[in-house]
Amino acid sequence: MIIGAAGLLAATALATSAAAQACDLAVLDGPQTVRIEYNPFDIGPSSAGLDVSMENRGDAACDLRMSFTDDVGMEVTSVVLGNVGVQFRPREASGVQMADVQTAVFQYQLPAGAKGQAQFDAAVVQGAVADAGEYGVNLRLVLKTTDGQPIGAPIPVRLILQATPRAQLNLAGAAGAFGTGSSVEVVDFGQAAEGLTRRIFLQVRANTMATVSIVSQHGGVMQRVEEAPNATALPYTVELDGDDVDLSVLWTKQIDPPRTLAGISIPMTFILGPVAGAMEGRYADVLTIDISPK
Numbered sequence: 477m478i479i480g481a482a483g484l485l486a487a488t489a490l491a492t493s494a495a496a497q498a499c500d501l502a503v504l505d506g507p508q509t510v511r512i513e514y515n516p517f518d519i520g521p522s523s524a525g526l527d528v529s530m531e532n533r534g535d536a537a538c539d540l541r542m543s544f545t546d547d548v549g550m551e552v553t554s555v556v557l558g559n560v561g562v563q564f565r566p567r568e569a570s571g572v573q574m575a576d577v578q579t580a581v582f583q584y585q586l587p588a589g590a591k592g593q594a595q596f597d598a599a600v601v602q603g604a605v606a607d608a609g610e611y612g613v614n615l616r617l618v619l620k621t622t623d624g625q626p627i628g629a630p631i632p633v634r635l636i637l638q639a640t641p642r643a644q645l646n647l648a649g650a651a652g653a654f655g656t657g658s659s660v661e662v663v664d665f666g667q668a669a670e671g672l673t674r675r676i677f678l679q680v681r682a683n684t685m686a687t688v689s690i691v692s693q694h695g696g697v698m699q700r701v702e703e704a705p706n707a708t709a710l711p712y713t714v715e716l717d718g719d720d721v722d723l724s725v726l727w728t729k730q731i732d733p734p735r736t737l738a739g740i741s742i743p744m745t746f747i748l749g750p751v752a753g754a755m756e757g758r759y760a761d762v763l764t765i766d767i768s769p770k
């Protein structure tokens with residue numbers, strides 16, 4: 477009887493010791509919202525961070541497998557929002573890494589008794605231009621053990637892509653994609669003669685409809701640079717994409733460029749008017765050309 481009792485006590489002590497050597501993970505954060513402020517025309521990708529705080533209250537390291545799932549439970553590493561691809565990437569400085577053999581799975585280890593943050597970046601990976609607006613998708617971050625057993629409840633993650641209305645304008649001396657060709661600041665008619673024509677291109681890109689505005693400092697005439705009594709002025713006209721520009725007022729035109737990084741090139745033609753009887757000298761006018769998203 478005594479020997480039997482001793483054997484029972486030894487077995488109980490062994491089971492208690494094994495239970496103590498276990499991962500006991502507590503997730504300290506609730507639902508997460510990841511908002512990407514997306515400017516397709518910035519240099520470098522737009523991104524936003526996702527940090528998940530955890531504590532291992534056990535006496536053994538927690539070796540985790542983490543994955544994002546969609547509304548039907550499929551594991552994903554990227555989603556498409558507004559025609560723009562967004563990918564989750566591990567921030568390896570936090571200890572998160574891609575799993576060696578499991579697609580769409582991240583691995584993270586938290587030592588016994590330690591607190592830590594598993595950190596991810598949601599980054600735009602596709603060079604597309606989304607229409608201005610807000611796009612969102614609901615995901616879940618699932619935590620599992622190495623043998624696939626769930627740890628706690630999935631963490632809801634709301635991923636949002638915020639595309640603020642934007643428009644950009646560039647001047648070029650030849651047609652082409654946005655930013656190509658030489659910068660144009662002066663349209664020079666050279667030796668004045670009626671009917672002389674010069675052409676540049678307005679390169680425009682935007683993620684929404686936009687308004688181009690043009691205003692002439694002297695109301696559609698070039699005035700003599702050197703002041704002189706009774707100085708004359710030289711009239712000229714401007715066409716933008718075949719439309720006559722009224723230089724006597726602030727003139728505007730609505731445009732809807734393609735949603736691409738290249739944008740659109742719009743021809744802008746300058747035509748010199750009558751010059752007979754004009755005083756000899758240099759003549760100039762200043763056009764202010766602006767663009768704003770709708």
